[in-house]
Amino acid sequence: MTQKNSNQLNSHEAVLKAIVEAIDIPKSLDQIARDRYASIGRWLDRDNSGIRQFDPEIYPQGSFLLGTVIRPVGDADEFDIDLVCTLKGTKNDFTMSSLKVSVGEEIKSYAKKNGFIKEPEDGRRCWTLEYSDKANFHMDILPALPNAEQYRLMLEESGHTILATDEKISEKAIAITDKTLDNFDIYSDDWPVSNPKGFAIWFKSCQANVLNERKQLLMESDVMYASVDQVPDHKVKTPLQQAIQLLKRHRDSMFDGKENKPISVIITTLAGHSYNNETTITETLRSLLKNMGGFIINPEGESWIPNPVNPIENFADKWKETPEKKQNFLKWLEKAQRDFGLYLVSNNYRDIPEELKESITQETMSNVLPLIVASVSTPAIISFGEAEAATIISKGGATKPWRK
Amino acid sequence: MAQVREKQLQQLLSTVKSVIAFDQPKLSAVIKNNHVIVEGCFSIVSTNDSHKKHGVIAEFLVKIIFSPLYPTDEPRVLETGNCIKHTLDNHINTDGSCCIVVWEEWITTNSDNSVQAYFDGPLKNFFLSQHIKKTTGEWPFGEYPHGKEGLLDAFTNVLECSKNETKVLYLLRILSKDRLRGHWNCPCKSGKTIRKCCLDDLVRLRTKVPSKMAQIMSNRLQSYDRKKGNISSHDKITAKQGQF
Numbered sequence: 100m101t102q103k104n105s106n107q108l109n110s111h112e113a114v115l116k117a118i119v120e121a122i123d124i125p126k127s128l129d130q131i132a133r134d135r136y137a138s139i140g141r142w143l144d145r146d147n148s149g150i151r152q153f154d155p156e157i158y159p160q161g162s163f164l165l166g167t168v169i170r171p172v173g174d175a176d177e178f179d180i181d182l183v184c185t186l187k188g189t190k191n192d193f194t195m196s197s198l199k200v201s202v203g204e205e206i207k208s209y210a211k212k213n214g215f216i217k218e219p220e221d222g223r224r225c226w227t228l229e230y231s232d233k234a235n236f237h238m239d240i241l242p243a244l245p246n247a248e249q250y251r252l253m254l255e256e257s258g259h260t261i262l263a264t265d266e267k268i269s270e271k272a273i274a275i276t277d278k279t280l281d282n283f284d285i286y287s288d289d290w291p292v293s294n295p296k297g298f299a300i301w302f303k304s305c306q307a308n309v310l311n312e313r314k315q316l317l318m319e320s321d322v323m324y325a326s327v328d329q330v331p332d333h334k335v336k337t338p339l340q341q342a343i344q345l346l347k348r349h350r351d352s353m354f355d356g357k358e359n360k361p362i363s364v365i366i367t368t369l370a371g372h373s374y375n376n377e378t379t380i381t382e383t384l385r386s387l388l389k390n391m392g393g394f395i396i397n398p399e400g401e402s403w404i405p406n407p408v409n410p411i412e413n414f415a416d417k418w419k420e421t422p423e424k425k426q427n428f429l430k431w432l433e434k435a436q437r438d439f440g441l442y443l444v445s446n447n448y449r450d451i452p453e454e455l456k457e458s459i460t461q462e463t464m465s466n467v468l469p470l471i472v473a474s475v476s477t478p479a480i481i482s483f484g485e486a487e488a489a490t491i492i493s494k495g496g497a498t499k500p501w502r503k
Numbered sequence: 504m505a506q507v508r509e510k511q512l513q514q515l516l517s518t519v520k521s522v523i524a525f526d527q528p529k530l531s532a533v534i535k536n537n538h539v540i541v542e543g544c545f546s547i548v549s550t551n552d553s554h555k556k557h558g559v560i561a562e563f564l565v566k567i568i569f570s571p572l573y574p575t576d577e578p579r580v581l582e583t584g585n586c587i588k589h590t591l592d593n594h595i596n597t598d599g600s601c602c603i604v605v606w607e608e609w610i611t612t613n614s615d616n617s618v619q620a621y622f623d624g625p626l627k628n629f630f631l632s633q634h635i636k637k638t639t640g641e642w643p644f645g646e647y648p649h650g651k652e653g654l655l656d657a658f659t660n661v662l663e664c665s666k667n668e669t670k671v672l673y674l675l676r677i678l679s680k681d682r683l684r685g686h687w688n689c690p691c692k693s694g695k696t697i698r699k700c701c702l703d704d705l706v707r708l709r710t711k712v713p714s715k716m717a718q719i720m721s722n723r724l725q726s727y728d729r730k731k732g733n734i735s736s737h738d739k740i741t742a743k744q745g746q747f
């Protein structure tokens with residue numbers, strides 16, 4: 100918690116912000132994570148690295164890149180950090196298998212040199228490094244090759260010509276490996292495609308105005324930055340990121356330990372579409388919760404939630420074979436609408452309904468509740484009704500009761 | 504036909520659900536007996552941000568019954584919490600059904616008759632009125648007299664004319680026709696024909712009160728004389744919905 104004094108939260112917005120701070124990755128750990136993947140990057144690029152000729156680049160993807168990381172339920176300092184490791188080679192240089200092994204060898208030697216207790220784990224697509232000190236990171240490293248050409252072609256062939264010509268997005272596309280595929284061990288052009296940086300560019304575009312405003316504010320208060328462009332994205336938080344963090348925590352506590360919970364990329368995509376430059380977490384949550392469902396294509400039948408930077412990819416493709424995934428998403432959305440509405444609409448800022456405490460988790464709330472201003476001199480609530488009536492009349496919206 | 508109605512109902516349900524999502528967290532909506540039924544606690548929320556942090560202005564337990572023909576049919580609203588005395592003076596019938604508004608007036612004087620507009624307008628206004636009446640004894644938006652007189656007041660307001668039953672009925676008769684009859688006598692009693700007098704005003708009025716609506720309004724006003732028991736055709740519809 101960065102709140103220094105107790106008893107200072109005196110609005111719904113301030114309480115939501117304090118909850119987000121409690122579930123967010125602390126600034127110090129965020130920096131450690133960045134230092135750690137930079138350190139892996141230097142190792143991969145060292146003089147006697149087996150992949151140095153391919154100019155390895157390591158960068159974050161997923162929630163760490165989007166700024167929507169949250170603590171697991173229980174609030175331990177455990178964070179999943181998803182990374183991409185791109186080698187500047189081609190599919191003639193590597194099979195999926197040889198790319199995976201080449202990157203894997205270096206990650207294994209990194210783990211050995213740095214005294215990791217666990218060997219890096221060889222997953223379906225990633226290598227996983229487990230840090231077991233006080234900053235408990237699980238770093239998933241995804242070996243990849245640049246894949247801009249094929250990505251452009253694929254989009255053109257499927258009729259998404261505008262997206263195909265958007266160089267800023269298409270040049271970020273990558274080809275990734277998958278152990279379960281038949282062509283894993285042979286030279287092939289047919290690799291799975293992904294574009295995490297492209298997705299982040301899209302996500303940023305959903306909130307460009309507010310992001311710039313926040314950067315402007317930081318710049319004015321921090322002499323380190325001479326211009327808005329110098330402020331890195333991760334140095335500021337936006338209401339869209341904060342609202343998504345709250346929604347993810349709500350999901351995590353609702354489906355704690357259960358399977359088929361709504362996946363983060365679906366929540367993030369629908370949230371990005373629903374966001375309309377609201378400047379508070381409260382307004383953003385309302386906007387997301389009211390509009391998210393409307394961005395599911397064909398909600399009654401075979402539903403589609405296209406990847407905004409690769410519309411052929413359906414984020415909801417698993418809903419067909421596992422209908423529980425779809426039902427769970429709809430159940431979650433309805434519960435989130437009610438739980439957040441109960442607090443933000445029905446209650447005053449001091450009285451957090453049990454439903455919301457449960458869905459944020461009692462543990463987290465026990466850190467936030469003591470900070471809430473216990474009672475202020477409450478104005479005569481009765482007058483609020485009359486004030487509201489006056490507003491309605493001034494807007495010409497009055498209607499009169501009558502009896503037949 | 505049944506399929507069409509089923510689709511209409513599903514559409515209405517999803518509209519109602521999207522209206523109450525987040526903003527009315529204590530209400531829920533289901534389809535029952537070919538109607539969309541909304542039940543629970545209706546929250547009256549301030550539009551003023553600094554008031555919002557103190558929670559709702561008031562809450563009332565309600566049951567709202569939407570016909571698939573909304574907005575042609577007025578929703579039936581019941582006050583189920585017995586927080587307000589069910590009396591004529593409170594504009595609530597003994598069975599709890601609420602006299603929210605003169606429906607035809609709201610339909611014709613508002614361009615937006617969506618479910619959202621209904622929740623933000625007449626429904627909120629009615630219960631906010633009740634809340635203020637209870638504490639101050641005054642109806643903040645006023646009230647219409649009971650029965651025919653109130654109806655005449657409301658229609659007079661819609662038609663922007665003087666309060667005179669014969670005149671209102673004549674105006675409604677003109678508007679009921681599928682097209683304006685220019686050779687009829689002008690309702691302003693100038694003695695001239697419509698074509699040579701208030702044609703422009705009537706053309707404008709027709710966009711506000713289409714012929715079908717004029718017929719409904721005319722029937723409703725006349726029903727008070729036709730049936731001594733004061734049961735209008737509208738009452739019969741709502742009586743049928745009594746099964747909920």
Ligand SMILES: [Zn+2]
Nearest residue numbers: 689691700701
């Ligand atoms: Zn005239």
